[in-house]
Amino acid sequence: MSPENRNRLLAVGALVVAGGALAAIAWGNIGENLVYYWTPGEMLSQGEKAYGPTIRLGGVVAPKSIVWTDDKQHLAFEVADQKDGTGPKVKVASDQVPPQMFREGIGVVVEGTYAADGVFRTNRLMVSHSNEYRPPKPGEHTKEWQKSLETASK
Amino acid sequence: MAEVVGNGVQVSHSNLGYGLVLLGLLAATFAAFVGLWSGLTRRETLLPWVRGAVYTFSGSMILSNLTMIHALFFDDFSVKYVAQVGSKATPPIFKVVSLWSALEGSILFWGMILAVYLLVFTLMYRKAQGRFVQLSLGIMAAVAVFFAFLIAGPANPWTAIPNPLSDGPGPNPLLQNHPLMIIHPPMLYLGYVGMTVPFGIASGALLSGEITAAWMMPLRKWSMVPFLFLSIGIILGSWWAYAVLGWGGYWAWDPVENAALLPWIAITAFLHSTMVLERKGSLKLWTLALGLAAFVLTIVGTFMTRSGVFNSVHSFTQSEIGPTFLKFIVIIFVFSFVLLVVRGGKLQSDSPLESVASREGSILLNNLAFAALLFTVLLGTIFPLVQEALFNKRISVGEPYFNAMSMPCWILILFLMGVGPMMPWGKAEPDLVLKQLLVPGAGALVGLAASMALGARNPWAIGVYTLAGFVAMVTLRELFLPAQSRMQESKENPFTALVRSASKARRRFGGYVVHLGIVGIAVAVAASSTAKVHVSGTVKVGETLEVAGHKVRFDGLSSGSEPHRTWTGADVTVIFPGGSEAVHHGLKAPRMNFYERQTDPVGSPMVDEGALRDVYVSLMAFDSKTPSATFNAWVFPLVGWIWYAIPVLVLGSIIALWPQGRRREEREAPAKAIPQGSA
Known part of the structure; x- marks a missing residue:
């Protein structure tokens, strides 16, 4: 084998080793940083596997479940699979200010972790947007929609 | 809004616009077929036909876009796309902007940008001869065929609506919420579509089995164009997210952001390796592979953002363009792969690597760092798609993965930005390199001391500030040293000396100006993400x-x-x-x-x-x-500082791309030999 070929072989070998190491590190790192998308029902059916990893829990804010602390710093509510609040439900505790749209019956995605005490703790609360355009109902106007938001139950 | 033209024939926007798209499709198909066939069979007399067909494609695609703008401006709701995004209440400027506010319009707009690129490329090299030109134009025309086909079929914006409504819903409100949204998408498209030209040149080189010296410079220059526009597009996009969305950040490793970052990584690596290609005639296969990869990643990125695949893997087939895009990705991937395997062996390196401690060695390391970055970002971006497709699991990869994996790569790239320019081509003499270290070393110490004094505690951030001081000093020295020696040798005033030294080595000078902008961005990202x-x-x-x-x-x-x-x-x-x-x-x-x-x-x-x-x-x-x-x-x-860097990037790129005029020889002569004209 000529020295040139040997050098080339060495370079390729080094590249393969480095690439393999990179892939192994990336694979391990990705496994630790996965975020799971679950509905309350799906998350509850995972059992103990749901305790620990970051979860994006998507569902509907159950009716009459929103409770604020007096200083309005902490918020608790339930996220349900169904809009009427029946079926699987998960208690959520948030110390994050919810967006203006937050209310009972609206779709939410909360990111956080679930623990054995049955409470889902979140520091990220998102109201799921309907990115679709909706034709206006007869007589409807943005001003009224705006007003209904201001007086929404908090 | 039908107009009566000529012998009472009714010409509507729909008919005219669609007709022009079909003409464009026809012309592009002709150009692709004749270009590739005549290039492969060495029928070089057919080149004018290829050029003519490319001109026809460009003209008809540009006219079709102008027709759509006209339809949007005059609220012709009988055109499907206008009915989707138009509204009488929309302010005039946003009517034009709504051309790229929804899927079909943005694909049409993409077609026009491709048309402009092909037009400029064909005009610039109208005197070039040989099968290389035929093959490159043929490949670019083949890309045009795909987009013209998309516009004519799956993403047709021209469908006529028999009973149009009197008003439409107007464009997406987010688009109207901020002026940045007006210029962000065109910049991104200019970057994306610009990848077609280096892809065409690289494919032409592989098809003909050689890359001649005459085409190495165009390859490098044409990769700077998409690099610049993609950089601007990415920065504007993050600025827009910051100034409009209100979640308090500008980058979240979102698939849409990654879709633009991936081709940027590839084209930036490519840009650097073309220097080795041009200077030493080595890294040929690697460089061409990067050029092909940049284009494939561009199409993958477009697919990811435009097909809705990230909403759900299983619903993208319902999107009109998803399956077509996926087929195109498979075709260009297989094409690129086969081309590299079959023709790659023909490309012989002119000179082997002498030492890693050299300019080409540092560029090679830079390319490996970019490749590692590309791999990790790509893995994190497509991992959720694979999981969902194979196991029906809905997951995403969290930001910590991307931050932890990309940080070492960015740091290494920043380090090489300082070390690379200090290394000579060939083989570095350790003494000479060490002697140069004094000033940059002082810069690094200033960066370190300043960050400690200002209370930085994050080790990555301190590393960035230290390296930024180092790179800034290296770059400033490279920018001003030639001017300084001119001032001493020929007693020129500082301004004249700077302009002359810059115009003598435009791409070098422009490149270092871009480096300065990148250093600013690195500092801004480190400070704003760790000290907010x-x-x-x-x-x-x-x-x-x-x-x-x-x-x-x-x-x-x-x-x-x-x-x-x-x-x-x-x-x-x-x-x-x-x-x-x-x-x-x-x-x-x-x-x-x-x-x-x-x-x-x-x-x-x-x-x-x-x-x-x-x-x-x-x-x-x-x-x-x-x-x-x-x-x-x-x-x-x-x-x-992230957005303020845009003008610096633009300035550097303009300097680098500025054509060398006829007086080039004169200017390249020794400074003493040009007595006349020195003010």
Whole structure:
């Protein structure tokens, strides 16, 4: 084998080793940083596997479940699979200010972790947007929609 | 809105626009077929036919876009796309902008940009001969065939609506919410579509089995164009996310962002390896492979953002363009792969690598760092798709993965930005390199000391500041040293010396100017992500929220209306640590905007921009009875430097791309030999 070929072989070998190491590190790192998308029902059916990893829990804010602390710093509510609040439900505790749209019956995605005490703790609360355009109902106007938001139950 | 033309034939926007698309499809197909066939069979007399067909494609595609703009401007709701995004109430400027506000229009617009690129390329090399030109043009025309086919079929914006409504819904409100959204998409498209040209040149080189010296310079110059536009597009996109979306950040490793970053990584690596190709005639196969990869990643990125595959793997087939895009990806991937395997062996390196401690060695390391970055970002981006497709699991990869994996690569790239320029081509003499280290070493120490004095504690951030000081000094020396020696040798004044030395080596000089901009961005990203301060809370009128020494006072709610929206704002006054105040009332206040026919309010944060820090307040909720408002407030140090770097990148790229005129030989002569004209 000529020295040139040997050098080339060495370079390729080094590249393969480095690439393999990179892939192994990336694979391990990705496994630790996965975020799971679950509905309350799906998350509850995972059992103990749901305790620990970051979860994006998507569902509907159950009716009459929103409770604020007096200083309005902490918020608790339930996220349900169904809009009427029946079926699987998960208690959520948030110390994050919810967006203006937050209310009972609206779709939410909360990111956080679930623990054995049955409470889902979140520091990220998102109201799921309907990115679709909706034709206006007869007589409807943005001003009224705006007003209904201001007086929404908090 | 039908117009009667000629012998009473009715020409509607729909018919005219669609007819032009079909003509473009026909011309592109002809150009692709004849270009590739005649190039492979060496029928070189057919080149004028290929050029003519490319001109026809370009002309018809540009005209088709102008027809659509006309239809949008005059509210012709009988055209499907206008009925989708048009509305009489839309201000005129946004009517034009809505050309790229939804899927079909943006693909049509993409077709026009491709048409302009092909037109400019063909005109610039109208005197070039040989089968290489035929093959390159043929490949570029083949890409044009795909997009013309998309516009003619799956993403046809021209469908005629028999009974049009009298008004439409208007474009996406987010588009109307900020002027950045007007220029961000065109920049991104210019970057994306610009990849077609290096792809065409690289494919032409592989098909003909050689890359001649005459085409190495064009290859490098044409990769700078998409690099520049993609850089601008990415920065504007992050600026837009920051200034409009209000979640208090500019980058979240979102698939849409990654879709633009991936081709940027490839083209930036390519840009650097073309230097080795041009100078040493080596890294041929690697460089061409990167050029092909950049284009494949561009199409993959477009697929990811445009097919809705990230909403659900299983629903993208329902999108009209998803399956077509996927087929195209498979075709160009297989084509590129086969081309590299079959023809790659023909490309012989002119000179082997002498030493890693050399300019080409550092560029090779830079390319490996970019490749590692590309791999990790790509893995994190497509991992959720694979999981969902194979195991029906809905997951995403969290930001910590991307941060942890990319940080070492970015640091290495920054380090090489300093080391590379200090290394000579060939083999470095350790003594000479060490002698040069004094000034940059001092720069590194200043960066380290300044970051420690200002209270930086994050080790990555301290590393970035230290390296930034190092790279900045290396770069400034490379920029000004030639001018300095001119001043000493031929007694030129500083300005003349700088202009002359820059125009003697434009690409080098321009490249270092771009490096300076990148250093600024690196510092800005490190500072704004590791030293930001966040506070949230509910305040009544007159109360303040304190964030990092800045007080945000709530002055009361306000509201207003514009033709296309109404809004409620929370007037605030920012009180700076020194005691001075900035009033942000009315339209300048953090607001919620309500658009006709959209149920969700669209927030817009208040950003008090400063050279050293931004105060950023977004309105989360309000109560008009109390009245009170709930804010998220941030102070971001240096964040503005990211966007301020755009002019630097543009300046550097313009210098690098500026054509060398006829007086080139004159200028390249020794300085003493040009007595006349020295002011």
